[in-house]
Amino acid sequence: MNTNITWHHTTVTKEDRRRLNGHSSAVLWFTGLSGSGKSTLANAVDRGLHDLGNRSYVLDGDNIRHGLNQGLGFSPEDRKENIRRIGEVSKLFVDSGQFALTAFISPYREDRDNVRALLDKGEFIEIYVKCSLDECERRDPKGLYGKARRGEIPEFTGISSPYEEPANPELTIPTDEWTIEESVQRVIDFLRQNGHV
Ligand SMILES: Nc1ncnc2c1ncn2[C@@H]1O[C@H](COP(=O)(O)OS(=O)(=O)O)[C@@H](OP(=O)(O)O)[C@H]1O
Numbered sequence: 551m552n553t554n555i556t557w558h559h560t561t562v563t564k565e566d567r568r569r570l571n572g573h574s575s576a577v578l579w580f581t582g583l584s585g586s587g588k589s590t591l592a593n594a595v596d597r598g599l600h601d602l603g604n605r606s607y608v609l610d611g612d613n614i615r616h617g618l619n620q621g622l623g624f625s626p627e628d629r630k631e632n633i634r635r636i637g638e639v640s641k642l643f644v645d646s647g648q649f650a651l652t653a654f655i656s657p658y659r660e661d662r663d664n665v666r667a668l669l670d671k672g673e674f675i676e677i678y679v680k681c682s683l684d685e686c687e688r689r690d691p692k693g694l695y696g697k698a699r700r701g702e703i704p705e706f707t708g709i710s711s712p713y714e715e716p717a718n719p720e721l722t723i724p725t726d727e728w729t730i731e732e733s734v735q736r737v738i739d740f741l742r743q744n745g746h747v
């Protein structure tokens with residue numbers, strides 16, 4: 551722990567940036583099994599928000615693990631560190647007056663709650679992308695479930711590593727029941743109803 555550092559308050563505040571943008575800022579935290587539809591939905595909501603004139607950006611597990619979080623694996627400790635870093639990055643986006651849309655499995659409730667605790671009330675919108683394991687395995691968009699079942703990927707979420715469902719998410723989107731369009735509309739409606747956009 552470095553004790554010789556002091557927090558420097560910014561001259562332009564989060565509120566200044568929100569005023570300029572004409573909307574609030576928040577984290578839309580998509581969580582769910584691999585193949586549940588996190589990336590698909592985050593990108594579709596991003597497109598919807600963008601087309602409505604809002605500033606937003608998607609942080610996606612696969613992509614972030616190629617760069618910022620290169621070197622982290624899938625042990626509980628590495629997943630925790632992965633989510634901790636993304637929580638901090640998301641907070642920077644919120645401070646910059648934008649919407650961060652994150653698409654990480656984030657299987658541990660405690661890790662997600664730690665991110666919630668980093669942010670002010672109403673800024674963390676937990677979206678449970680709910681889809682049965684059977685349906686995720688049927689979709690298997692990257693062929694990973696097949697590999698996991700053959701024992702080629704250790705600690706695979708849902709197969710050999712746990713997923714803890716959100717206890718009290720702001721939104722639950724059942725992607726094995728709703729279309730992508732319905733799901734996007736539901737998220738945008740939530741943001742409107744809560745004065746975000
Ligand atoms: N062991 C294991 N378990 C789960 N997922 C695995 C694993 N190995 C690789 N992958 C691929 O990595 C993506 C998940 O990365 P995340 O950063 O979202 O995971 S986590 O939040 O730290 O649990 C995940 O992407 P999504 O399918 O988009 O969820 C997989 O493509």
Ligand SMILES: Nc1ncnc2c1ncn2[C@@H]1O[C@H](COP(=O)(O)OP(=O)(O)O)[C@@H](O)[C@H]1O
Nearest residue numbers: 584585586587588589590689691725728729730
């Ligand atoms: N209603 C739906 N919502 C989201 N994705 C869906 C839906 N129906 C089918 N899919 C498909 O499921 C797959 C989900 O993959 P992806 O978005 O990469 O999931 P994740 O990011 O959770 O791993 C995609 O191929 C997507 O087209």
